[in-house]
Amino acid sequence: xxxxxxxxxxxxxxxxxxxxxxxxxxxxxxxxxxxxxxxxxxxxxxxxxxxxxxxxxxxxxxxxxxxxxxxxxxxxxxxxxxxxxxxxxxxxxxxxxxx
Numbered sequence: 001x002x003x004x005x006x007x008x009x010x011x012x013x014x015x016x017x018x019x020x021x022x023x024x025x026x027x028x029x030x031x032x033x034x035x036x037x038x039x040x041x042x043x044x045x046x047x048x049x050x051x052x053x054x055x056x057x058x059x060x061x062x063x064x065x066x067x068x069x070x071x072x073x074x075x076x077x078x079x080x081x082x083x084x085x086x087x088x089x090x091x092x093x094x095x096x097x098x099x
Contacts, residue, residue, distance in 0.1 A: 005044045005058035007096055011089050012040040026060050038069035039086065045070055047090045048097060 001009075001024060013020045016036040022029060023037045037059065044055045045066060052066040059066070077083040 001058045002050075002054065004048050004050060004097060005040075005055060008044040008048065008093055009040040009059075011092050011096075012036050012043065015085070015089060024059055035072075038072055039089075041066050041069040042073040043086075043089060043093055046073075047093050 006020065009020045009023045013023055013036065016032065018033060018036060022033050023040050029037070041055050041059055041061070044050050044058070045052055052063045052070075056063040056066045073086070077086060
């Protein structure tokens, strides 16, 4: 897994209270873990500008799965509280990758 994708997964995992391996594992998971995985993929693609194909490979998923995750997170961002939560994680991720 690329360092930027792993960093996105680590930030989301810390906020979700789970391990990074739960987000990158190939097994089906619970809805909260699936949403956290989608958020990590979203941050890697939208927040860092990585190509969907690269994000898909890092998370062991298909590119269409990353596209779906990005659409779903964008829809969830209509909720102001969720949007603030995502914006804080984006800021952390950008700060960490500027180093």
